[in-house]
Amino acid sequence: MNTLVTVDLQRASRLLKLLGDPTRLTMMKLLKSHECCVCEFVAIFKMSQPAISQHLRKLRDIELVKEERRGQWVFFSINEDHEDYPFIQSILEQLPEQNESIAELEAQGLRICCE
Amino acid sequence: MNTLVTVDLQRASRLLKLLGDPTRLTMMKLLKSHECCVCEFVAIFKMSQPAISQHLRKLRDIELVKEERRGQWVFFSINEDHEDYPFIQSILEQLPEQNESIAELEAQGLRICCE
DNA sequence: CTAGCATATAATGATATGCTTATATACGCA
DNA sequence: TGCGTATATAAGCATATCATTATATGCTAG
Numbered sequence: 119m120n121t122l123v124t125v126d127l128q129r130a131s132r133l134l135k136l137l138g139d140p141t142r143l144t145m146m147k148l149l150k151s152h153e154c155c156v157c158e159f160v161a162i163f164k165m166s167q168p169a170i171s172q173h174l175r176k177l178r179d180i181e182l183v184k185e186e187r188r189g190q191w192v193f194f195s196i197n198e199d200h201e202d203y204p205f206i207q208s209i210l211e212q213l214p215e216q217n218e219s220i221a222e223l224e225a226q227g228l229r230i231c232c233e
Numbered sequence: 234m235n236t237l238v239t240v241d242l243q244r245a246s247r248l249l250k251l252l253g254d255p256t257r258l259t260m261m262k263l264l265k266s267h268e269c270c271v272c273e274f275v276a277i278f279k280m281s282q283p284a285i286s287q288h289l290r291k292l293r294d295i296e297l298v299k300e301e302r303r304g305q306w307v308f309f310s311i312n313e314d315h316e317d318y319p320f321i322q323s324i325l326e327q328l329p330e331q332n333e334s335i336a337e338l339e340a341q342g343l344r345i346c347c348e
Numbered sequence: 349c350t351a352g353c354a355t356a357t358a359a360t361g362a363t364a365t366g367c368t369t370a371t372a373t374a375c376g377c378a
Numbered sequence: 379t380g381c382g383t384a385t386a387t388a389a390g391c392a393t394a395t396c397a398t399t400a401t402a403t404g405c406t407a408g
Contacts, residue, residue, distance in 0.1 A: 124327055124329040125328060126329070127259055127262070127328055127329065130258060130327075131252070131253055131255040132253075133253075134252045134253035134258065134324070135249075136253070137246070138247075138252070138253040139246060139395090139396085140246040141396095143249065144242055155355095156355060166397075166398065167356090168356075168397085168399085168400095169396075170355095171355060171357085172356090172396080175356080187355095187405085189354095190353065190404085190405055190406065192354075205324075205327050209245075212238075212240055212319075213240060213245055254366085270385095271384070271385060272384065280367085281367075282385070283388095284366070286387085287387090302375085305375055305376065305383065305385085306384065306385085307384075
């Protein structure tokens with residue numbers, strides 16, 4: 119009896135299924151420490167823009183991530199207000215940091231900063 | 234930096250994908266507190282025996298569960314020696330207990346005891 | 349307004365998944 | 379040995395998933 123809050127099994131399995139894709143899982147891990155826009159993900163995953171967009175849509179559909187348009191770009195970030203965020207967080211915590219991806223982006227001058 | 238051990242992202246996503254099915258996730262949660270044999274799962278999930286058997290095989294293929302034949306029956310249990318067991322455990326801990334399923338089995342006289 | 353870049357959506361196709369039914373295997377008992 | 383029960387495997391099918399290409403939309407800058 120060491121957790122106060124539990125996650126309904128059906129809901130949990132839907133979340134885990136979404137996280138059960140290496141691209142989406144990595145996205146979530148990245149987003150945990152950095153906001154990213156779509157084109158950054160395209161550069162990181164070396165995958166077509168629509169593929170990235172579709173993964174992000176799935177994450178957004180169940181509100182695991184939020185999006186915010188800034189000028190031309192759409193930035194994604196983790197939705198910490200999600201009812202099951204503690205569950206998600208406990209999973210992401212156990213994954214290795216993905217700072218190299220971000221560092222590589224910066225090295226290539228592909229990191230987007232906008233204001 | 235509060236976890237010492239992290240799970241490779243590829244491996245983590247494979248595990249999460251397997252847990253991302255409500256039947257398998259429930260199986261794992263049940264197995265966390267009770268050994269079960271195949272016919273018990275058939276009764277619990279009201280699903281065909283081959284379907285149950287195939288789910289168990291997937292869990293066994295990546296060694297999340299162990300099997301042990303006892304007479305006519307094959308009992309499954311969680312493999313606590315799995316390299317990623319701490320990861321799995323941290324997920325299962327956050328799911329509600331499934332004791333009703335077991336209680337129901339017992340009420341119907343379907344719980345298997347063999348020795 | 350138009351051109352160009354960022355992103356989203358639609359349509360399509362290959363492969364994976366999860367069930368079903370039919371059949372094979374393994375064990376226990378008479 | 380042969381039968382009944384428990385389980386595993388094989389084959390087939392419907393649907394889901396994840397990519398692709400083509401196209402639409404939205405914003406910015408000139």
